[in-house]
Amino acid sequence: MKLRAAETHHLTELMSWFPDQKTCANWGGPMFRFPFTAASFVEDIHWDTLPSYSLIGEHGDLMGFGQYYLREGRCHLGRLAISPSCRGRVLGLLLVEQLSEIGCRDLGVDQCSLFVLEDNPQAIQCYRKAGFDFAAYPGQMPPLGGCVYMTGKPALFPPNN
Structure with missing residues (x-):
């Protein structure tokens, strides 16, 4: 398994993962058109x-x-998704860890953040395993109903001394 830059031919498959308004909004946010x-x-x-x-x-x-x-x-992670046929196989953790490493290096930062639906315990558990925890949003929270903010130094990063 390898994380690599997405290619346009992946989009058709990705779109098939969101067959209805609810799954689309949960993934893409309230402004995502469906x-x-x-x-x-x-x-x-x-x-x-x-x-x-x-x-x-x-x-x-x-x-x-x-x-x-x-x-x-x-480094804010967004639109994280695992194929419906691949869920429950710890791939979410792999995705978060690898994307965090790439993003932090690219952006020159050592911490990540993300939003997650508060009623998605599987995702929350995954993010906690990757080193994230709940945090207060710095400033005015965007209007993302039912979402909580998490930050962390993912497990793959050594702690700052």
Whole structure:
């Protein structure tokens, strides 16, 4: 399994992971358009401006996806997803750890952040295993109903002395 820069041919498979309004909004946020077209999907994930990565299996199959950007001085992970057929296999942890490492190095920071739905215990458990914990959002919390903010130095980073 390898995390590498996402390619446009991954988008069709990625779009199939979000078959309804609820799953789409839970993943992409309340402003993500649904039903989406290929064009609106690309616009709403900011394909042209955000670093996007795909977790690829041994046979070239898309197993995960995630993005990152600088937010409040941290590498903010966003739009994290594992293929519905691959969930429950600890791939989320692998995705978060590898994307955190790439993003922090690229952005020159040593901490990450993310938003997660408070009623998604599997994701919260995954993020905690990766070194994240709940934190107060610095400043005005964006209008992301039902989301909590987590920050951390993922387990792959040595602590600052």
